[in-house]
Amino acid sequence: xxxxxxxxxxxxxxxxxxxxxxxEKLNGGFPRSSTLLLxxxxxxxxxxxxxxxxxxxxxxxxxxxxxDFFRAPQLARRELTKFGSYPEGNLVFVDATxxxxxxxxxxxxxxxxxxxxxxxxxxxxxxxxxxxxxxxxIDSVEFLAxxxxxxxxxxxxxxxxxxxxxxGSTLCxxxxxxxxxxxxxxxxxxxxxxxxxxxSTISGGVMRSMMRIEELRDGGLKTNWVPYTFxxxxxxxxxxxxxxxxxxxxxxxxxxxxxxCNTSVSIDRMGTTVAFDYGNVTMMGLEAEVxxxxxxxxxxxxxxxFAREVSGILLVVDATHPEDFERxxxxxxxxxxxxxxxxxxxxxxxxxxxxxxxIKESIGLGDGIQVVASVATKGVGLKEAMxxxxxxxxxxx
Amino acid sequence: MIIGSVFETLNQxxxxxxxxxxxLAVVIARRDGVVIAYNLSKRSxxxxxxxxxxxxxxxxxxxxxxxxxGNFKEVMVESEVGRVLGLGAGEEAILIALVRRDANVGLVxxxxxxxxxQIEEVLHTQDGEEMLLTVSGR
Numbered sequence: 001x002x003x004x005x006x007x008x009x010x011x012x013x014x015x016x017x018x019x020x021x022x023x024e025k026l027n028g029g030f031p032r033s034s035t036l037l038l039x040x041x042x043x044x045x046x047x048x049x050x051x052x053x054x055x056x057x058x059x060x061x062x063x064x065x066x067x068d069f070f071r072a073p074q075l076a077r078r079e080l081t082k083f084g085s086y087p088e089g090n091l092v093f094v095d096a097t098x099x100x101x102x103x104x105x106x107x108x109x110x111x112x113x114x115x116x117x118x119x120x121x122x123x124x125x126x127x128x129x130x131x132x133x134x135x136x137x138i139d140s141v142e143f144l145a146x147x148x149x150x151x152x153x154x155x156x157x158x159x160x161x162x163x164x165x166x167x168g169s170t171l172c173x174x175x176x177x178x179x180x181x182x183x184x185x186x187x188x189x190x191x192x193x194x195x196x197x198x199x200s201t202i203s204g205g206v207m208r209s210m211m212r213i214e215e216l217r218d219g220g221l222k223t224n225w226v227p228y229t230f231x232x233x234x235x236x237x238x239x240x241x242x243x244x245x246x247x248x249x250x251x252x253x254x255x256x257x258x259x260x261c262n263t264s265v266s267i268d269r270m271g272t273t274v275a276f277d278y279g280n281v282t283m284m285g286l287e288a289e290v291x292x293x294x295x296x297x298x299x300x301x302x303x304x305x306f307a308r309e310v311s312g313i314l315l316v317v318d319a320t321h322p323e324d325f326e327r328x329x330x331x332x333x334x335x336x337x338x339x340x341x342x343x344x345x346x347x348x349x350x351x352x353x354x355x356x357x358x359i360k361e362s363i364g365l366g367d368g369i370q371v372v373a374s375v376a377t378k379g380v381g382l383k384e385a386m387x388x389x390x391x392x393x394x395x396x397x
Numbered sequence: 398m399i400i401g402s403v404f405e406t407l408n409q410x411x412x413x414x415x416x417x418x419x420x421l422a423v424v425i426a427r428r429d430g431v432v433i434a435y436n437l438s439k440r441s442x443x444x445x446x447x448x449x450x451x452x453x454x455x456x457x458x459x460x461x462x463x464x465x466x467g468n469f470k471e472v473m474v475e476s477e478v479g480r481v482l483g484l485g486a487g488e489e490a491i492l493i494a495l496v497r498r499d500a501n502v503g504l505v506x507x508x509x510x511x512x513x514x515q516i517e518e519v520l521h522t523q524d525g526e527e528m529l530l531t532v533s534g535r
Contacts, residue, residue, distance in 0.1 A: 205427065
């Protein structure tokens, strides 16, 4: 059930993210011997992803190195229990904080003077050479950028990427760009294989965090902005704040919500949804809040309430009732243009049900659409449809 | 305004209402049913309550409009043991309070209206385009 557990045991040629949906996009994860830049233009929560990435490695029994300029290792170790218990021996710190706090350090790798970039480099390089870590996090470059000239920081960056590549590490730099102009940033990107960009927004008192992964080589992948959240003891999870389940009357929307979700509630009377269905589903490193709408036109005002911040739509149609397809198209328009959607050809086990291919031809929503056959009453095709929708939302160029 | 102070203000608003002896629970939700802040008993799922509150207030507003009854003010749901009061808090939010059956509803509503104005103000200061914010302190 947990996303982390479900991928353990696969081959570890790649540094997986532990978020199954993202690992699928990345063909298993980030390549070994690659450099990641965890980047934001303004302060946003990058550290949680870096921590998640390291802890995924630690739980896979990889050796990971964390170079921390902001937290003493004993504090970091305690904070990292928010990812659940872990084998502490797999996590090695380069302690660059104790000396700043005038505290003694019991770590093997200690930077005594953070005013010396030479020492920072030599201790970190020594740690990389001796421990041959599979994952390395430098937290963070802005600490260095505040103290040393840009050219020196870029040299430091280059040295570390060379050292990390030599031992097959996946190396992550955290960086908020306070300081550098576009040429400095360009230089950094040239030494980077993947940029993971972070952004936080607030709308109506509700905060959302998003990330976007871009592979920098020609023809590399690039995802859309992917909303995410942190779940205690699990880690970073892709999070869709609203997946709308809609479609014509009696298509099976409420049953989809009920049988897709781990927990759900339906506000229905006399067999029809009069307000909404709500449920919450966790699968493949994804959590989604699922809202089912009523189908009849007389309840359309409900749409206006819930058709906001929609990540994607599951458009449920009764595969035995093609005469309702026009209504289905109209309901899709009602939610808004340009949103990711998947058509669920429900009741596909009934006699006379049209095949997904036939529905694709006849529903009139274009050739590029995805149709998934389902039998909501038996739970067939529900998670499949959700997965197809999730991949559409995350997207990839 | 940074996000920390937005939530601080909203939690103060909730605390202010909870100080009234008749008020048992408070939820601030976005109009589309996303929970913003709450003080609820552990038995209730704030996400479900927020979605239901949005449907109650949204539907009541729509009904008032459909019936040609002017502007919506508030909605009251009565049960055997208590009352649920709901009203709009600006363009973005709604405010819901659960009160005792024998509560001084007038007093509670008066306070809720004041709080709704405060919520509107704090959410309005970061209105408009989605604003980017400082999240982590260090």
